[in-house]
Amino acid sequence: MLRGLAGDAAAHAELLSRMSVYLRRYFARKLGSSDADVEDLVQETLLAIHLKRETWDRAQPFTSWAYAIAHYKLIDQFRRRRVRRTEPLEAAESLFHSDDGDASARLDVDRLLGELPERQRQILSDVKLGGLSSAEAAAKSGMSESAVKVSVHRSLKALIRRVRDEN
Amino acid sequence: MKTDELIALLATDAKKPATPFPVMRRLGPAALAGAIIALAALFVWLGIRDMGEAVASSSYWMKTLYTAALAVSGFLIAERLSRPGANATRGAFALVAVVAIMLGIGITQLLSTPPEAMRDALLGSTWDRCPWRIVALAIPGLALSLLAMRRLAPTRPTLAGAGAGLFVGGIAATVYGLHCAETSAAFTLIWYTGGVALSTALGAIAGWRVLRW
Numbered sequence: 399m400l401r402g403l404a405g406d407a408a409a410h411a412e413l414l415s416r417m418s419v420y421l422r423r424y425f426a427r428k429l430g431s432s433d434a435d436v437e438d439l440v441q442e443t444l445l446a447i448h449l450k451r452e453t454w455d456r457a458q459p460f461t462s463w464a465y466a467i468a469h470y471k472l473i474d475q476f477r478r479r480r481v482r483r484t485e486p487l488e489a490a491e492s493l494f495h496s497d498d499g500d501a502s503a504r505l506d507v508d509r510l511l512g513e514l515p516e517r518q519r520q521i522l523s524d525v526k527l528g529g530l531s532s533a534e535a536a537a538k539s540g541m542s543e544s545a546v547k548v549s550v551h552r553s554l555k556a557l558i559r560r561v562r563d564e565n
Numbered sequence: 566m567k568t569d570e571l572i573a574l575l576a577t578d579a580k581k582p583a584t585p586f587p588v589m590r591r592l593g594p595a596a597l598a599g600a601i602i603a604l605a606a607l608f609v610w611l612g613i614r615d616m617g618e619a620v621a622s623s624s625y626w627m628k629t630l631y632t633a634a635l636a637v638s639g640f641l642i643a644e645r646l647s648r649p650g651a652n653a654t655r656g657a658f659a660l661v662a663v664v665a666i667m668l669g670i671g672i673t674q675l676l677s678t679p680p681e682a683m684r685d686a687l688l689g690s691t692w693d694r695c696p697w698r699i700v701a702l703a704i705p706g707l708a709l710s711l712l713a714m715r716r717l718a719p720t721r722p723t724l725a726g727a728g729a730g731l732f733v734g735g736i737a738a739t740v741y742g743l744h745c746a747e748t749s750a751a752f753t754l755i756w757y758t759g760g761v762a763l764s765t766a767l768g769a770i771a772g773w774r775v776l777r778w
Contacts, residue, residue, distance in 0.1 A: 411576035418568050441571050446778075448575040450718035452587035453648045466650030470720040474777070554578045 414444050417464060424468055435475060443471045449558065514553055522553040588644045588717055592732075595713040596640075599706020599733055603740045606702060611744045624748035627670070629739055631753060634663040635761050636735025642728030643710070647717035653728065660731070664758065671754035678751075689747040692756050699760025700767065703730070703737035707768055711775050719776045726772010727765050734764025 421443050425436045446467050454463045514522065524538060584590065607613070619625040641656030678686050689695075710729045719725035738757050747753070 407576045407579045410579035411572055414572040414575060415569070418572065437568065441568055444568070444571060444575065446718070448578065450649070450778075451579075452584065453718045455648055455651060458648070458651055462650040463648070464650075466720045467718065470649065470718075550577055554574060 410448075414448065417447060418444060420464075421468055424465075425472065428472055439468075439471055439475055443468045445558065446471060514556060518549050518553045518556075521549045588647045591713040591716055592640070592643060592647070592710055592729075595709035596706055596733060596736060599703075599709050600736050600740060602705040603702040603737050604743075606705075607740055607744055611698070613743050614746045616743070619743075619746075622748065624750070625742065627750060628742045628745075628753050628757065631663065631667050632735050632738035632742060632757060632761070634735075635660070635758075636732055636739065638663055639728055639731030639733070639735050639765075643714065643725060643732050644728075646721055646725035646728050647714055647719050649718050649720045653724070656728065667750070667754050667758070671751040674750040686749040686751050687755065689749060689752045689756075691745060691747060692752065695741070695745065695747070695752075695756040696760035696763055699734065699738045699741050699757065700763045702740055703733045703760075703764040703767075706733035706736060707764065707771065711768070711771055714772075714776055715778055718778060719772070722776035723769050723773040726776055727769035729772065730765040730768020731761060733768070734761035737761075737764065 418440055421440045422436060425439045426433075429436055429439075443464075447464060450467065454460060638656050638659035641659055642653040643656075645651045645653040645656060675683070675686060707730055710733055711726065714725060714729060738761050741757075741760070747756075
């Protein structure tokens with residue numbers, strides 16, 4: 399975490415992927431392992447750990463900080479479910495959706511990606527999903543390397559904002 | 566989207582190092598802006614008392630120290646509760662200590678007050694306006710502080726909101742002290758504390774509604 403906070407992306411990724419294992423276990427224990435919301439909660443918590451990483455005080459144990467976030471997200475989820483249950487209109491509407499009900503609450507990033515401008519999407523998928531370095535993506539798209547980095551950063555910001563709005 | 570992909574996405578966003586004092590950096594400017602608005606409102610709405618007389622009197626400094634100390638304990642609480650998993654015992658202790666000291670001063674003063682002056686010591690001439698004015702002055706700062714706290718991570722929204730309410734209530738009461746010419750410690754203890762308590766309650770209610778992230 400310390401190295402991640404200092405800007406070491408690899409250490410940050412390592413931390414998040416280790417956390418995802420613990421989180422999956424934690425949410426599965428609370429909700430039952432077959433619950434469809436487990437993976438959503440894991441993703442939401444990882445997102446929160448990432449976005450709120452500054453609020454971790456180094457004098458405080460990291461695990462209790464992360465656990466408090468996971469717990470908060472779990473409570474948040476319970477609250478949303480209760481809201482959904484007490485709104486019959488919404489429940490009825492979900493019957494007519496082909497997918498599993500609360501599609502609006504899903505981290506449907508493929509769809510979100512689709513809403514990005516073409517060029518940003520291309521660069522983002524080259525760099526993140528295709529595994530190109532920023533330099534390679536820059537050569538491919540004819541942009542400078544720093545422009546690629548800026549573009550990736552902006553796309554991420556936009557995605558994160560959409561995900562939040564949907565929740 | 567697979568979780569692995571999300572992690573990879575997030576890692577690219579981690580390149581710039583985190584900055585220190587995240588809470589201070591967000592809450593500080595919000596409270597400062599709130600204080601400036603309160604000060605401007607006080608100036609236009611109620612006016613400032615004769616400050617020459619005020620700074621020469623011990624009662625002014627007692628009031629100001631008390632309300633400033635309330636603001637500091639509110640900040641300690643809000644600062645901790647903006648961070649997941651942190652507890653605010655230090656701020657809570659500070660709050661209890663500050664109120665206890667003021668209680669001691671107020672009671673001591675009342676014990677030496679003759680019965681015919683009692684009413685004046687307890688109610689002054691503005692008791693029915695004082696708490697409401699303090700709350701009114703606190704509202705802009707409260708709104709700004711809660712907005713700032715949404716960008717942090719309060720996992721106990723009601724308590725965190727109460728901390729913010731105490732913080733901005735203390736500031737508002739300090740600002741109000743620039744207008745109010747009441748001198749008795751018991752008056753401060755009852756009515757200033759009352760105003761700050763109202764602001765704290767308002768913060769708790771608003772925090773419960775607003776501090777979601």
